[in-house]
Amino acid sequence: MLSPATRTVLDVRNMTVELPSGADRKYAVENINISVKAGEIVCVVGESGSGKSVTAFNVMGLLPRGLKTTQGQILLEDDEDVLKASPERLRDLRGTRMAMIFQEPMTALNPVMRVGEQIAEVLQIHTDMSGAERRKRVLEMLKLVHLPDPERLIDAYPHQVSGGQRQRIMIAAALTLDPGLLIADEPTTALDVTTQARILQLVREMQERRGTGVLFITHDFGVVAEIADRVVVMQKGHVVEQGTRDEILRRPQQPYTKMLIASVPSIKPPPYVAPRGDVILSAKRLNKTYGKKGFLFGGGRVVHAVKDVDLDVRRGETLGIVGESGSGKSTVARCISRLVEPTSGHIEIAGQDMSKLSSTGLRDLRRTVQVVFQDPYRSLNPRRQIGASIIEGPMNFGLSRADAVARARRLMGEVGLSPDALDRYPHQFSGGQRQRICIARALAMEPLLLIGDEPVSALDVSVQAQVLELLAEVKKKFDLALLFITHDLRVAAQICDRVAVMKQGEIVEQGTAEALFANPQHPYTKELFDAAPGRDFMATLEPVA
Amino acid sequence: MTTDVANAPAEEAPAPRRKASAIRGALRNPSVIIGGVIVLLIALLSIAAPRLGTIDPAEINPAFRNKKPGAERTIRNDDGTQSKYEHRFGTDSLGRDVYSRVIYGGRVSLIIGVTVAALSIAIGLIIGMIAGYIRWLDGPIMRVMDGLMAIPAILLAMGVVSLSRAGLMAVVIAILIPEVPRVVRLVRAIVLSIREEPYVEAAITLGTPTPVLLFRHVLPNTIAPLIVQATFICASAILVEAILSFLGIGIPPDVPTWGNIMAEGRSLFRVYPHNILYPGIFLALAVLAINMLGDGLRDTLDPRFAKRV
Numbered sequence: 001m002l003s004p005a006t007r008t009v010l011d012v013r014n015m016t017v018e019l020p021s022g023a024d025r026k027y028a029v030e031n032i033n034i035s036v037k038a039g040e041i042v043c044v045v046g047e048s049g050s051g052k053s054v055t056a057f058n059v060m061g062l063l064p065r066g067l068k069t070t071q072g073q074i075l076l077e078d079d080e081d082v083l084k085a086s087p088e089r090l091r092d093l094r095g096t097r098m099a100m101i102f103q104e105p106m107t108a109l110n111p112v113m114r115v116g117e118q119i120a121e122v123l124q125i126h127t128d129m130s131g132a133e134r135r136k137r138v139l140e141m142l143k144l145v146h147l148p149d150p151e152r153l154i155d156a157y158p159h160q161v162s163g164g165q166r167q168r169i170m171i172a173a174a175l176t177l178d179p180g181l182l183i184a185d186e187p188t189t190a191l192d193v194t195t196q197a198r199i200l201q202l203v204r205e206m207q208e209r210r211g212t213g214v215l216f217i218t219h220d221f222g223v224v225a226e227i228a229d230r231v232v233v234m235q236k237g238h239v240v241e242q243g244t245r246d247e248i249l250r251r252p253q254q255p256y257t258k259m260l261i262a263s264v265p266s267i268k269p270p271p272y273v274a275p276r277g278d279v280i281l282s283a284k285r286l287n288k289t290y291g292k293k294g295f296l297f298g299g300g301r302v303v304h305a306v307k308d309v310d311l312d313v314r315r316g317e318t319l320g321i322v323g324e325s326g327s328g329k330s331t332v333a334r335c336i337s338r339l340v341e342p343t344s345g346h347i348e349i350a351g352q353d354m355s356k357l358s359s360t361g362l363r364d365l366r367r368t369v370q371v372v373f374q375d376p377y378r379s380l381n382p383r384r385q386i387g388a389s390i391i392e393g394p395m396n397f398g399l400s401r402a403d404a405v406a407r408a409r410r411l412m413g414e415v416g417l418s419p420d421a422l423d424r425y426p427h428q429f430s431g432g433q434r435q436r437i438c439i440a441r442a443l444a445m446e447p448l449l450l451i452g453d454e455p456v457s458a459l460d461v462s463v464q465a466q467v468l469e470l471l472a473e474v475k476k477k478f479d480l481a482l483l484f485i486t487h488d489l490r491v492a493a494q495i496c497d498r499v500a501v502m503k504q505g506e507i508v509e510q511g512t513a514e515a516l517f518a519n520p521q522h523p524y525t526k527e528l529f530d531a532a533p534g535r536d537f538m539a540t541l542e543p544v545a
Numbered sequence: 546m547t548t549d550v551a552n553a554p555a556e557e558a559p560a561p562r563r564k565a566s567a568i569r570g571a572l573r574n575p576s577v578i579i580g581g582v583i584v585l586l587i588a589l590l591s592i593a594a595p596r597l598g599t600i601d602p603a604e605i606n607p608a609f610r611n612k613k614p615g616a617e618r619t620i621r622n623d624d625g626t627q628s629k630y631e632h633r634f635g636t637d638s639l640g641r642d643v644y645s646r647v648i649y650g651g652r653v654s655l656i657i658g659v660t661v662a663a664l665s666i667a668i669g670l671i672i673g674m675i676a677g678y679i680r681w682l683d684g685p686i687m688r689v690m691d692g693l694m695a696i697p698a699i700l701l702a703m704g705v706v707s708l709s710r711a712g713l714m715a716v717v718i719a720i721l722i723p724e725v726p727r728v729v730r731l732v733r734a735i736v737l738s739i740r741e742e743p744y745v746e747a748a749i750t751l752g753t754p755t756p757v758l759l760f761r762h763v764l765p766n767t768i769a770p771l772i773v774q775a776t777f778i779c780a781s782a783i784l785v786e787a788i789l790s791f792l793g794i795g796i797p798p799d800v801p802t803w804g805n806i807m808a809e810g811r812s813l814f815r816v817y818p819h820n821i822l823y824p825g826i827f828l829a830l831a832v833l834a835i836n837m838l839g840d841g842l843r844d845t846l847d848p849r850f851a852k853r854v
Contacts, residue, residue, distance in 0.1 A: 396753050
């Protein structure tokens with residue numbers, strides 16, 4: 001191998017990309033300099049809209065239409081300027097000297113092509129190997145990325161393999177021709193935390209073994225701490241700060257970097273204070289099965305989404321349900337809010353049995369249980385003014401319009417927004433603001449129990465911290481019971497008093513956040529903790545003031 | 546992935562006025578303009594038919610049969626005076642004026658097109674919303690709709706018309722029945738995707754009663770695709786009416802419709818092509834214009850759908 005420390009595989013010099021007129025700023029990225037050496041992982045971190053993806057796409061020559069590079073150079077291995085390359089030359093370069101993996105392994109693979117064919121495509125285009133040679137090489141690559149049973153997998157279709165395996169296949173395809181540069185655009189964001197840990201390990205391994213330079217785009221400081229050699233922090237199209245991982249994470253110089261790092265929730269929960277409020281929610285042996293009864297054809301397959309779940313939440317207390325996708329945590333929330341009917345079980349809200357409710361009784365339940373949903377872009381009707389959304393609930397329960405509007409105005413102040421914004425439409429607000437509006441809408445019903453179904457997962461880390469703070473604040477002020485669903489242990493540590501860990505529909509462990517985080521008992525909980533990216537590193541960080 | 550790129554300009558951007566810009570966008574689309582202008586012209590022609598130098602389209606003149614376009618004859622006016630009348634499109638085998646018949650024929654076509662479109666959208670919307678929202682009714686309703694779609698439209702029309710007295714109403718019903726399932730499918734598909742939207746679930750948790758929920762949160766999402774669908778139904782209804790009339794099972798032959806005129810001219814097509822040519826041109830033009838209007842509206846009102854097709 002060449003001496004990896006000296007060879008530069010990517011050098012972005014003074015690059016400026018112009019946005020189309022009418023955008024909120026003139027440049028997508030302005031005058032940025034980033035370089036990646038062979039055998040080095042450079043993480044580009046930033047919040048949404050910081051220009052990190054534009055940078056990655058421009059290096060691949062995949063700039064979206066409407067955007068234009070107005071100055072700068074993108075040098076590959078010091079000799080080839082991507083920006084000056086012809087489309088034919090670019091096609092040659094992709095795959096052979098640079099490759100990219102994407103966020104959504106589901107959509108990055110062609111669903112009607114066998115896995116092996118998709119990897120072999122690279123060889124077919126760029127080499128003159130025979131079919132048998134290609135197959136042999138593909139099998140080697142599949143083995144290299146630690147896919148189980150490559151002989152079988154090579155002929156599988158993408159829908160037959162899991163998300164993590166798909167990402168491995170993408171990596172195998174990207175690295176088949178040993179490109180000097182690998183661009184990874186949030187490759188683990190769509191994956192579960194345990195899968196993410198394995199993929200990060202694989203990227204690390206590939207980069208070490210083959211001396212590939214990696215440009216790794218992410219928004220997650222945990223991931224940065226886990227794999228970065230050097231870090232580039234971007235904000236609104238500018239490089240705010242760059243340096244080695246230790247420099248950036250331990251001694252950040254710029255206020256923006258400091259703010260970002262301070263926003264990362266610490267994995268140490270605050271000490272547990274036993275709540276004294278009465279029990280608001282009590283669920284016993286809650287079950288939900290999905291499956292067809294088999295009318296005429298097929299059927300009979302039953303999925304046990306929630307299995308014998310016992311929960312209770314007191315007034316003023318936050319119970320977190322933590323689990324990976326498919327663990328049934330959202331189904332629990334949906335059963336309690338009766339968006340789906342539980343198959344069996346017993347739910348009591350404020351001492352009232354909810355399982356045998358008539359439809360009028362259910363309406364009362366609606367008032368006492370409110371939900372804040374994950375996606376702030378879809379949880380408000382885009383065609384209605386936010387005021388109309390907030391007063392809808394109270395007016396359903398007989399409040400006059402004037403009273404409802406007065407309440408909405410008061411709540412807007414409560415969630416940190418201007419009461420005068422009630423006549424605006426959802427698209428006029430940012431994600432964090434919309435989530436505040438959703439909280440106001442839930443509070444307008446004066447509920448006893450507030451359910452947050454991944455309410456901060458779609459938000460940038462700095463916004464996430466603010467929304468979590470707001471949730472804790474309203475919980476205290478309105479003396480609510482809070483049921484908080486999340487996949488992120490760090491978020492759970494920050495807001496939850498008690499935590500229940502779910503796996504495959506069952507609660508495997510439940511306890512106070514303090515005890516659970518300090519000393520997890522169940523093997524699965526331990527695995528989750530070990531998988532949390534950058535855990536060891538972040539734990540050693542000095543709290544940034 | 547590209548979400549960063551896509552979201553960057555949208556975040557905190559000043560509010561574009563959605564509705565106003567959608568209408569303005571539609572008015573800038575060339576196929577909306579061309580299609581719209583032609584439809585408007587045909588509609589005006591039909592409405593103003595008596596004032597466009599036409600004579601009674603049903604008047605038979607055995608002495609003046611099968612005249613080529615441009616033939617002139619003297620007609621007696623109501624007040625007893627006489628004047629020359631030019632048969633611009635010639636006359637048919639009963640001596641009726643083809644020009645007058647074509648212009649009047651547009652009335653029947655447009656009435657049927659618009660009525661069928663409006664009725665099928667209205668009925669289909671209601672059934673589709675019910676099928677999409679009330680889960681246990683979905684299966685039964687959709688199987689009935691599948692059954693309706695399995696009956697060939699022309700055969701169904703023949704059945705309906707032969708069961709009742711041939712007339713406008715019978716033809717409208719005959720064309721309507723096979724169109725409704727298409728609207729139901731469209732509406733149901735939209736409702737099924739919209740009901741999963743978190744804002745609909747949020748409305749459920751706010752205790753919004755189901756009818757209000759459907760009207761307030763679900764219905765607005767169906768309007769744009771339905772407007773587009775309505776234009777296609779309108780065009781297809783006009784065509785089917787012409788086919789039925791041409792086969793002699795639609796509107797009674799004495800009523801001028803484009804299909805009837807063509808049916809009448811069929812036997813002498815080789816000698817006197819004008820009998821089929823003129824109504825044919827109008828029919829083709831009307832259907833083409835309405836379809837262009839629909840295509841243009843789809844591109845501007847419903848870009849998601851446009852990309853998919």
